[in-house]
Amino acid sequence: MTAIAIIGAGAFGTALAVTLAQQGPVILWARDLRDMARDRENRARLPGVPLPTSLSLTQDLADLSAASIVLVALPMQQLGAFLARNATHLDGRSLVACSKGVDLASGKGPSALLAQACPGATVAVLTGPSFAADIARGLPTALTLACADPVAGPALQAQLSTPALRLYRSTDLTGAELGGAVKNVIAIAAGMVMGAGLGDSARAALMTRGYAEMLRLAVHLGARPETLAGLSGLGDLVLTCTSDLSRNFRFGRALGAGSAPEEGATVEGVATARAITALARNRGIDMPITTMVAAVVGGELTVADAMTALMARPLKEE
Numbered sequence: 001m002t003a004i005a006i007i008g009a010g011a012f013g014t015a016l017a018v019t020l021a022q023q024g025p026v027i028l029w030a031r032d033l034r035d036m037a038r039d040r041e042n043r044a045r046l047p048g049v050p051l052p053t054s055l056s057l058t059q060d061l062a063d064l065s066a067a068s069i070v071l072v073a074l075p076m077q078q079l080g081a082f083l084a085r086n087a088t089h090l091d092g093r094s095l096v097a098c099s100k101g102v103d104l105a106s107g108k109g110p111s112a113l114l115a116q117a118c119p120g121a122t123v124a125v126l127t128g129p130s131f132a133a134d135i136a137r138g139l140p141t142a143l144t145l146a147c148a149d150p151v152a153g154p155a156l157q158a159q160l161s162t163p164a165l166r167l168y169r170s171t172d173l174t175g176a177e178l179g180g181a182v183k184n185v186i187a188i189a190a191g192m193v194m195g196a197g198l199g200d201s202a203r204a205a206l207m208t209r210g211y212a213e214m215l216r217l218a219v220h221l222g223a224r225p226e227t228l229a230g231l232s233g234l235g236d237l238v239l240t241c242t243s244d245l246s247r248n249f250r251f252g253r254a255l256g257a258g259s260a261p262e263e264g265a266t267v268e269g270v271a272t273a274r275a276i277t278a279l280a281r282n283r284g285i286d287m288p289i290t291t292m293v294a295a296v297v298g299g300e301l302t303v304a305d306a307m308t309a310l311m312a313r314p315l316k317e318e
């Protein structure tokens with residue numbers, strides 16, 4: 001019996017599938033397998049990583065019926081529509097949300113979308129600092145597995161950990177997924193700073209103040225501060241704001257440098273900046289960097305004007 005299934009054969013879904021297949025059978029669902037089955041490699045999203053024989057591929061969601069754990073690794077803005085069509089295939093299992101972001105249509109994170117569409121499921125969140133390419137190469141990685149259920153949480157932690165992938169357990173789903181959502185927005189801002197040539201000192205200031213607004217939003221929405229200080233918040237913020245491997249960082253850097261961003265890359269921080277700006281405005285939470293990123297990606301502000309506006313804010317206590 002296949003115990004673990006993964007939905008979404010992007011870079012992250014494929015990397016998780018390759019890693020978890022070292023421990024037992026895994027089934028990976030893609031809406032379009034293209035040449036993956038023939039090549040035994042996901043050349044489009046995770047080139048150079050062979051797919052092990054314990055990993056099977058399918059385009060038919062009915063093939064996932066034997067899996068007790070389903071990891072959902074779709075881009076955030078695709079998740080709601082996918083669930084509207086396919087929730088009956090997923091209900092009643094342990095569903096692990098792997099997307100990072102906030103849904104523009106509903107203002108919800110991935111775990112809330114899963115719980116709403118699949119009321120009989122046990123929902124968890126897997127998040128933290130990890131590039132798909134690192135996981136797939138078996139490099140050491142530590143992530144947060146958040147699940148409110150006191151029995152399912154430890155079981156999932158054990159089943160999804162490997163010698164190279166170390167999962168820390170939490171019951172704070174709100175904090176875990178808001179850290180992963182906001183860090184992408186701040187990474188775009190960090191990229192803008194570096195692309196515009198404003199320097200490492202400016203980036204450190206922006207990361208720190210970005211962390212402050214991540215914490216402010218998450219605590220307001222019921223998260224525990226220590227969650228944000230962990231892998232899913234600070235850990236992922238540091239990784240994403242400082243690495244060329246980050247698509248959000250590279251996107252921001254292109255904007256800052258006045259060059260064209262890469263085509264076809266999943267850059268979750270773009271829509272999430274807009275979703276969180278709306279959420280923060282409705283709740284009266286001050287999130288100046290997120291609001292600035294939303295305005296720049298929406299074409300309402302230039303990077304230079306956004307930086308000037310941030311520096312001109314009234315002086316305040318830290």
Ligand SMILES: NC(=O)C1=CN([C@@H]2O[C@H](COP(=O)(O)OP(=O)(O)OC[C@H]3O[C@@H](n4cnc5c(N)ncnc54)[C@H](O)[C@@H]3O)[C@@H](O)[C@H]2O)C=CC1
Nearest residue numbers: 009010011012013031045074075076078099100131132266
């Ligand atoms: N790539 C990474 O290093 C990491 C990614 N993530 C998160 O994982 C999520 C997925 O990202 P990636 O795998 O990197 O994206 P990706 O850009 O590599 O792949 C996205 C995949 O989703 C598929 N897809 C898009 N819409 C779909 C739909 N409606 N139905 C079925 N399949 C659909 C595409 O065909 C593509 O294969 C994002 O939320 C991202 O933030 C989290 C941690 C690390």
Ligand SMILES: O=C(CO)COP(=O)(O)O
Nearest residue numbers: 128129130131246247248
């Ligand atoms: O979430 C990630 C690292 O933890 C991947 O970051 P990007 O989506 O910016 O590439």
